[in-house]
Amino acid sequence: MSTEFQPLIQSLRSGDPRSLARAISIVENRLPGWAELLKALFPQTGHARILGLTGAPGAGKSTLVDQLAKHYRKENRTVGIIAVDPTSPYTGGAILGDRIRMQDHFSDPGIYIRSMATRGSLGGLARTTADVATVMDASGRDLIMIETVGVGQDEVDIVRLADVTVVILVPGMGDDVQSIKAGIMEIADIFVINKSDREGAERVEREIRALQSLAIRSDHWTPSIVKTVASDGTGIGELVAAITEYEAYLQKENLVLQHSIENWQERLIEMLRDSLLERARDQMQDGRLAAYAAEVAGHKRDPYTLVEEIVSKIAKS
């Protein structure tokens, strides 16, 4: 193990938020030594429970997460929040929101919030989120909440690393969301109907139940449905209870380790892919990629044979 990061790791373990921020930056931005840092931190992980929360823009994720954070703080559990919003690369909205939200919890070092707005290069966002969660875990946080926008493949990849996944819906989204909801069914351990004082909450609940009747989960868990009004705290207690209940179910059925193994199967493949991709990029430096692309675009070379040739080269490098 490299000794370079020992001081950082020491203060990170003592719970120092600034060391946590620095370690996350190293890992998130792939600064020199990031892999060594993760290797050193890994043996200290496994303590934190990871909660994933996803929902469309405007579903009230941040407010809900903040309410949960306040609740868990009252139980003296330390909280780390990773807010992932890949849809807003331009506005910097996530960063701004981050600062506003941080003010709320500014006096409490037991809550640490980190926003990730980077759209990420090829498949990078889920991987980076997982690595940032690893750092938070190693820092001794009891609970990590990952909140993410929407339900694209990126988001599915991201929430997959959570122990418990909460999908947040709101009444009045209309019929057009039906197709999106279908994709959600497989990842939700708990459904939240937020802004449930709005008209249509009952209808959303009926829709969820109807969809549930179509699909049986391999772990035989029937996701609970909790109604909340996050802005005034209504239903937060019930949501906490539902989370606890699902965690107890996982424990009782011995599913925690199994879930973790399945998760690592996916992650190892992704890490392998990223690592190989890095080698591929190395092969393509110094304008070689542009030259190849020009040959293919000009129909002077077929890309399928070309890629085979490059792969052989990488294997030998």
Add this chain to the structure above:
Amino acid sequence: MSTEFQPLIQSLRSGDPRSLARAISIVENRLPGWAELLKALFPQTGHARILGLTGAPGAGKSTLVDQLAKHYRKENRTVGIIAVDPTSPYTGGAILGDRIRMQDHFSDPGIYIRSMATRGSLGGLARTTADVATVMDASGRDLIMIETVGVGQDEVDIVRLADVTVVILVPGMGDDVQSIKAGIMEIADIFVINKSDREGAERVEREIRALQSLAIRSDHWTPSIVKTVASDGTGIGELVAAITEYEAYLQKENLVLQHSIENWQERLIEMLRDSLLERARDQMQDGRLAAYAAEVAGHKRDPYTLVEEIVSKIAKS
């Protein structure tokens, strides 16, 4: 070149829809010989213009695409349509819609529609869509339309391979879509406000203009905004004119080849990644992946060192 596919390639080039369907199935499902087939077809590509159309569920994409198809058929151009909907793996909605839509054009072999609803394995959907477009191009279609749901990273990857990208919006989606719209700005060559007879069309237009004033494209093109009511054909002529105008702009500024080279830079990297990933999966067969994952989940081994070790093995294989 393999001679196995010569009869198929011959009838494919003569425009036979059944050969086209078979060739697409081979490529889409990675049936034996798919790579050989693509290699053989590639020299015959480059003729088709590729149009990408994207928008949220319910924006009226299919109707708009069908109207465009009818228009181009009147000009005697042959059309291929690839309908990508990764959000509905359960419902089979795309397949059903496919059949209904096919009936509409059943008597016209000049229109070929193919739905792809597969969520795809790691990063696979954009790649497969590109390969299917290659087959359609080689079959002599003049115009290929790729329609895709939403604006996640998957969709951005998919439309990137289009020569012209049309983003479809509808009035009355509310403020919550602002964040999604921001992500759209960079990929839209043309905006369509569909269902423009609804209240709020002017407002959507104002919002697009406001966003446009914030970002200048590297090619200095200002995307046009076309209002349509696809269901009754209103504005389709204007949309066709806007597409023609942008294509003329690309020609005039010599941007076609440049665009293609940039596109191939991305695609070559993706193809390389997929090819390397395949090698990685080979390394992980026979339960080896599950065994590794169990070691990591049990904290007996750190995943970062493990992946490095596997990569070294792959390089030597």
